[in-house]
Amino acid sequence: MVQRDVAGQSQLSERESLLRETAQEGSGYHACRSTSEEDGGNEVLEPVPEVDEERSLGRGETESLKEGAHMNVVKIISVMLLGIFVAQTDGSILMATHTIIASEFNALKDSSWLIISFSLAGAATQTLYGKLSDIYGRKRMVIIAYTMFMVGCAIVGVGQSMWQVVLGRIVSGAGASGMSALVSVFITDLLPLREVAQWRAYVNLVATLGRSMGGPLGGWLADVVGWRWSFLGQVPPITLAIILCSAYLPNHASTLDETDVSATQQLKMSKFSRIDFKGAFLFATLVLTLLLPIELGGVNIPWTHPLIFVLLGASAVLLALFIAVEKRQAEPILPLEIFHSKDAILSFLILGFQTAAQLGMMFAVPLYFQVTSTPRPSATVAGAHLVPAVVGNAVGGMISGSVIKRSGRYKSLVIWAVTCSSIGYLLLMLRWHGNTNWLESLYIFPGGFGMGVANSALFISLQVVIDPAHMAPAVSFMYLMQTVWATIGLPAANAIMQTVLRRNLGIRLFELGYDSTEVAEIISNAVSDVDFIDGAIEKVRNAVVQSYIDGLWWSHGFSFSCSVTALVLAVFLKQRRLDGHKSKP
Incomplete structure (x- = not known):
């Protein structure tokens, strides 16, 4: 229409x-x-x-037409994969270099802000891209997102103080959120529903490759030419991506006569007036007040600090205000109709619980091998144990996309995925008690595999029930949910592990005959630096290692609980016929 x-x-x-x-x-x-x-x-x-109504196309002409359509979609999506690769590489580069960056400015205690600022900026702007792309066009918003990311990388690369580098991460985070979400929006615009999951699997594969390469690349650049080139080196490929997007992404021409200045100005004013500024501001503030206490609690300030409760209370008030404002908006930044569908809500929740479970596992695995292996491996070697989960994620996405394209079934895939993940987390609880061999180290594969399958299948379950007019905001919100639940999952797993570690280590040390002062000192050293294990006497070392194993067992239990909850929710998803859904070219 x-x-x-x-x-x-x-x-x-x-x-x-x-x-x-x-x-x-x-x-x-x-x-x-x-x-x-x-x-x-x-x-x-x-x-x-x-x-042509005068004649029917021959088979060869029809096949040629389909091949041309396919190649055109390949071209459009492929030019965006470069940006996805660089954005995902950037995230893992920072994980490898944030302590080096902060140390240069004598601000090691503030190194977490390099990560927090990026994730908060991305979460606050995530949903804006969906609606703004409806108003101003997909291509324009893609180029804006890429440009913001590039400018942010340049600011980090030339920053002369910690606050300048953090500012660069904020700008980069605001751009990266659009780079990820808008690729999926383009895919839903241009492809039949059965093919969407398969193409998102290709995007996930490129993203996984970027995440895998970023850490080693960032560490190598930091050692050879300095950490700044880890970020300045991202400017040329993003510049190339901007040029390719400008040249190849579809961008319709205005139906207005360009010589009609008055009509053009009216059109621009009309678009500007469609932006829900109040809703955008309230939602961004809501996300920040919700995520800040999760990011800061237990690390920068105690969980019992009054600021934590003030921020959480403010987020509840802002949520009520946001709903009230959006109900009166003609074009809300986040249409509330999205949440009228039970399947849409279930899709958001299942993906959220799976993300929290996965992040909890990703936190626990390197720490487990650093503590239990003899001789103790470096952080790089311990982190390499995550490879099976990363590979499983990519393989699961590819298989899920292929199955959905052939059968149109997605609910059974979701159930299979969360069941597979639950079994993987259960195996970690049952079998990882120290001295884990290489075969049992592969128990993390099912968790990554299930996440890859669920990611593709849940995207389809959302698409089937959402009004196409609200698809872009819905896709952006799904990406936001992954960010929010990742932010919840990581500190939750850490908090659980730390609590059990402190309690059980205290009990063991008292049984060994240490007094309360000595126990407090040992616990403080053990939880702040895993290298403490190397210098401890044997009986203390054994107590610390076993207490870490106890804490990580409960951390795996957190992942298992999240995955089982997702499994229960998946049962209530409704399978719908994809053939009956409106097709997209």
Whole structure:
């Protein structure tokens, strides 16, 4: 259906525009004139093959048309993969270098802000990209996101103080959130529903490759030419990505006469007035007040600090205000209709619990091998034990996409995925008690595999039930949920492990005959530095190691509980026919 702009000209919605331009380049779909009273005789885009009514296309011509459409979609999505790769590489580069960066500015105690600032900026801006891309166009917002990320990397690379580097991470985080979400939005615009999961699996594969390479690359650059080049080196590939996106991403032309200055100005004013500034501000503030206490609690300030309760209380108030404001908005930044569907809510929750479980495991695994292995491995070697989970994630996404494309079934995949993850976490609880051999170290594969399968299948379950007009904000919100639950999962797993570690180590030390002062000192040293194990006497070392194992057992229990909860929720998902859903070229 077309919409009327302020100048009285017919203005295509962003999704229709993308589809039309793709059709003109060989998608096999075209606009046609509706004569029904419901459509009012307006021009609509329907999935009708462009076949001359005078003659039918031969098989060779039809295949050529389909091949042209496929190649056009490949070209459009492929040019965005470079940005995905660089953005994911950036995250793991920072994990490897944040202590080196902070140490240069004598601010090691503040190194966590390099990570916190990036994630908070991304979470606060995540949902904005979806709605703004509906108003101003996908291509324009992609280029804006890439540019912000590039500028942020440059600021970090040339920063001369800690606050300048943190500022650069804030700008980069605000750009990276759009780089990730808008690729998926493009995929939903341009592809049939059965193919969406498979193409998102390709994106996930590129992202996984970036995450895998970032850590070693960042460490190597820091050792050879300095950490600054880890970020300045990202500027050229992102610049290339901006050029490629400008050249190849579809961007419809305005239907207005460019010489009509008045009409053009009216159109710009109309778009600007569609932006829900109040909702955007309230939602960004809501996300920040919710995530800040989770990021700060137990690390920068105690969980019992009054600021924690003030922020959590403020987030509850802001949530109520946000809902009240959005109900009155003609075009809300986050349409509340998204949450009218039970399956949409279930999809968000299942993905959230799976993300929290996965992040809890990713935190625990390197620490487990650092503590239990003899001789003790370096942090790099211990981190390499995460490779089976990373590989499982990529393989699971590819398999899930292929199965959905062939069968159209996604609910059974979700149930299978969370069951597989639950079994993996249960095996960690049953078998990881020290002296773990290489075969049993592969028990983390099911967790990563299940996450990869669930990620693709849940994206489809969301698409099936969401109004296409709200798809971009819904996709952005799904990405936001992953960020929020990752932020919850990591500190929750750490808090559980630390609590059990302190309690059990205290009990063991008292049994060994140490007094309360000595116990407090040993516990403080043991929880702050795993290298303490090397210098401790044998009976203390054994007590520390066993207490770590106890704490990590409960950390795995947290992941298992999250995954089982996701399994219970998955049972209530409804399988819908993908063939009955509106197809996309």
